[in-house]
Amino acid sequence: MKKLIIALGLITPALLFGQLDRSVVPSAAPAKAISIADPVVFKTANGITVILSENHKIPKVTFSLAVGNGDRIEGKKAGLSNIAGDLILSGTSNRSKDEIDAKKDYIGASINAGARNMSLSCLTKHMDTGLEIFSDILLNANFPASEFDRIVKQAESGLMAVKSSPESMGNNALMTSLFAGHPYGEVMTESTLKNITRDDVVNYFKQTFVPEGSYLVIVGDITKEKAEEVVNKYFASWSGSILAKVDYPSAKNLKGNRVIFVKKPGAVQSYIQVAFPVDVKVGDANYIPVSLTNHIFGGNGFGTRLMQNLREDKAYTYGAYSSLSIQQQGAYVAASGSFRNDVTDSAIVELIAELNKLTNSYVTDEELSLAKAVLTGRFARSLESPATIARFALEIERYGLDKNFYKDYLKNLDAVDKEKVLDMAQKFYTDKNCYIIVVGNESVLDKLKQFDADGRIEVVDAFGEPVQDMKKADISADELFQRYAMFLTNTKDAKTRNKVLKKFKSVTQNISMSVSQIPFPLKSVSFWGLPNSEVMTIEAQGMVVQKTYFDGKTGYSSNMQTGKTDLTTEEIAAKNKSTGLIPEISYAISGMKYEMLGIENQNGTDMYVVQLNDGESESFEYFSTSDYRKIKTITINTKGGEDAPGEITKTYSDYKEVNGVKFPHKIVMSAGAMTFSGEVESIEINKKTIENFK
């Protein structure tokens, strides 16, 4: 067979069909000028700039409103605009949220809202009903308190999730350092979220959603006359003036490279970003050539420099990319990727070497033409969506671009030559003044010093706040465990403590859990029994979706999706290292490996940090330095499959006494993007045995 293929290969190039030589790949016809129809633009008396892009291809119409007020410093209430955006659709003085939903469903419409925008999409014939709801929300949104509480709760879960996502942590570190003193550099944290009130949201909405300076982009099956009519009918009574513009400092350029590190305990990969500000605005003279330059460097695709070097050649990563982010008030480039721990330093060396190469030599003709082809194709395909046309029209108006900017986009893209690319690289790219942000395992920290201009690495937390170095602990881990047990049992010595604990033969905790992604509450039961049995179940709508069972000798875990798996010998051995109601006091004899790491300050609270290893997994326990209560546990998953979350964080609070022993009544667990908020509803002592859970 193989021979045949070779033979075939030899004959075919010569084959002809009449006049047609099929081995000749057709060449492209000249690139077409794009016919983007000129939008109609008019201003209303109350200051809305209406941009109409007629398109009668299908009988649908979309209204997208973007207010003119930009990002502002939110300070102690950072995150206010996001909370407000999430709440806009939750009711008006005329309609409840349910009524809004029912009415828009009846006409098959969709309505969305964000911090500075709102949109409606529906069939043209239902436009009036759609606009009636839309304008009711815009004019009369009333932010019910119950909805406010729900959204805040959701945001709390979101913040928990940030701490386990290297990308979110890296992005927070990047924005806070690049844009210090600028709204882009503000990040919502647990403490800023606490400062946000419903009144703030109401005021924010009133001040921000004003007609003056806003843009209403209408795309689709509607004429100019009709557009004027409905804008007048539904938006004329909307009032308010735009806030005075505030100029914020631009992103900070560096002299020398600066390394910023975010600790992610147990990480097996480092998420690395090499970033620097660029002075480019949407649609300015450098916009197209610098976009092309960035694509060659590390745009989406296989043929880019970063991909070829770091994945194809070195195999350091699954993917490495460079993003060019140009926003209204600032722009930057960030080359990034996730790299296994032992190549963290080598990866940074290569990223910097690639930046050096880009700024010192021409790109090849092949690189240039591939990049042009990919960008041209993507641009052209994107035009099919009316949303793209709307975005172009908005940008032309908002940034005062040349009317033909997008019509000439492809022509200007094609005109970029390798001299221009080098010029862009030299103007905007740097290998010497970069923010190098690494989210990873502390073990890689030493290798990073070489990259920092002054050799001093800044360590920040998940939200970009500086972290002080860990202090040396004043007590040993054994001592801490004893004090923790005394805290729980209200005792002063081991003897009375043991007396208290002796009364406990079993503890069953009934917990109700809410998860932001799941609309109904979950029930969890957690059982512990002497000498060392434990069971944990999670129920959803009456069904057990997950269960782990251990009777002291054998056990299993079962899951609705993956079925039942017996515990391995190793897992059983690990479980036997945590015995008793307060496992910590037995660690010294149970075979658990543990080490006091020191005192860490997080969000203003000093905590002892103890590292544990039971042979199956590594974990970190955090205890208060003032009363020794346990605050949280981070367990690192190294054995699970690819889908398993990398780490699980449990925080404990609201300690209350039951039969003389304190139990935390609030337990929040976050794993990957999921956050389970648990409230302990009841604790039963000595009521159940392991037999109840078979």
Place this chain on the structure above:
Amino acid sequence: MKKLFLGIIAGCVSLSSMAQQKIEFVEYDLPNGIHVILHQEKSTPIVAVSVLYHVGSKNEKPDRTGFAHFFEHLLFEGSANIGRGEYSQYVEKNGGALNANTSMDRTFYFELLPSNQLELGLWLESERMLHAKVDSVGIETQRSVVKEEKRQRIDNQPYATFIKELFDRLFPNSTYGWQPIGSMEHLDAAQEEDYVNFYQTYYVPANATISIAGDIDIAQTKKWIDKYFKSIPKGQAINLYRDFLSLKDDAFKSKYGVDKSIFDSKDFFNSKNAKAKAMITEYTNKPTVINRPAKPTEKPKTAEVVTIYDNIQLPALFVGYVLPEQTNEDMYALEFLNSVLSGSSSSRINKELVEKKQLATMAFSFAYGLENAGAEILAAIASKDASLDEILKELDAQIEKVQNELITQEEFEKVRNQFENQAVTSYSTISGIGEALADAHVYRGSANYVNDELGKYLKVTREDIQRVAKKYFTKDARVILHYLPKEDKESK
């Protein structure tokens, strides 16, 4: 789980459209039998180039299932002039995107390209049609890819065999009894010869519809279509040529009784040898016989409830009824009926079974239209402790309700609105239009059906919905499946 099911449903149901705008197009046949449909839409400088081959899993032999879908993979391997793996490179390097899909009735290939690359797209598709690589290397590569696909999409998904299990019984001894993914054992057992035969039977010009939509110049497009497709030989001459390329001298001689050398290897179709000329003419006039299965005729196997043990935790109920073929007028009312039953969160089955009675964690229904038959499928995944018999009783109660009473006017309007909005959106892309035109030509005998469809839907009345509910939802002609957890079987 919901997502999963929506995925399965999306794969089965082609949403009929209600676009109000008239879609203009040009259509004609080439002498070799290819049907061409051209739709000009100049607003965006892109073009969708597609070829529909009227071959799906229903054309397969019962011991060689999975072939049609397998070809959807194999035919990206390359051609006489396109190297292995180069198909996608050509498209991506020129700013395009490509894909393909296979149903029980047809296989569909398409490229989405910048419109100045139309000629490239036509060349790529003509290479696939004329002399694609059907050889052991490609077959081996794609066998493992398809096996992974089956593991991921069928074997590893709960309940994912329900279509096969239902269709096997709704249409006994017909070729609708299996899913396009087919049997991996059949693919393994097949010889290279089987694959070559499949290619030579179904991948011929007379079985192809070219549909081009987008920013095209009609006259120039016709010229290019002539250039790349008119030259594709008619009748069996294409297979004479393909054998000339792929068979060794002695194999060719034993099949055709002549030496390969009588043909001109540089210019096959202009071979000077008299015998060669005569043979080319003879084979040009020999039509390709395509196996077109007839409508299933046997009654469904409804005698007993079928129990299937699967890797699941929650039992599930699937009920299938036989519906007419997709071109039957009753299908419009049946689609409306299904929207009333389960089209949105406020629809009847969802409200009653899931929210009020809480018998099911989820429930859905849909009308599955095919070229030669159709199937109504109702399904529910049980809540803990709910019995499948109870669920069936409640489903029956819902069906009896639509059989006995007209749906409310408000329900009727809501469903029309939702349906229409969804449908309009499906004609918003040129690739959607290109595919709809090709489907309409092949299934309805007229591409212009895309312009008539809305009227057909708008004619549906509340009385029609009641009528079709009575006509097709008959208790004595349905198939009932019980999906139960495997553990239940082991414990028995």
